[in-house]
Amino acid sequence: MQSSMQNISPIKQRILQFVANLGISKREFYSLTGISRGTLESKTGITEDTLTKLFTTYPNLSPIWIFTGKGEKFQSQQDEIPTYFAPEQNIEDKLLCIIAKKDSEIRELAEEVGKLKQEILQLKNSI
Known part of the structure; x- marks a missing residue:
C-alpha cells in the first residue's frame, strides 16, 4: 500500500491522512463531501471542485496544511474562512x-x- 501512496500527489496523501484521522471510511467521506468515489486514489491531479467540496464540508481544515503539509491541520477561529x-x-x-x-x-x-x-x-x- 505504501508504494501506491507514492503514486498519488502529496495533497491527496494529506487528504487521505485527514480521512483516516477522522475515523470514517473513504466511502463515508465521499458521501459526506460529494466528492466522486475513487478521486483521492487516482493518479490524476486534484481539481478545484474537489478542493471546494473538501473545504466546504470541513471549513476548519487548514488549506496551508493540505497544500504544503506545514502548520496545523486545523485553522484557528480567527483564520477560518467564512461560510x-x-x-x-x-x-x-x-x-x-x-x-x-x-x-x-x-x-x-x-x-x-x-x-x-x-x-x-x-x-x-x-x-
Whole structure:
C-alpha cells in the first residue's frame, strides 16, 4: 500500500491522512463531501471542485496544511474562512464574495476613523 501512496500527489496523501484521522471510511467521506468515489486514489491531479467540496464540508481544515503539509491541520477561529456562501458557488465567486465583504468592512472602518479624527480635532480645539 505504501508504494501506491507514492503514486498519488502529496495533497491527496494529506487528504487521505485527514480521512483516516477522522475515523470514517473513504466511502463515508465521499458521501459526506460529494466528492466522486475513487478521486483521492487516482493518479490524476486534484481539481478545484474537489478542493471546494473538501473545504466546504470541513471549513476548519487548514488549506496551508493540505497544500504544503506545514502548520496545523486545523485553522484557528480567527483564520477560518467564512461560510456565508452557497456550497454550489465556484471558488472565484466565493473569493469575490469574501472580497466584497472585506471592502464593506474597510469602508465602515474608514468612516469610523474619519469620525474619530474629527472628534480628536474638536477636543484639541476645545483645550
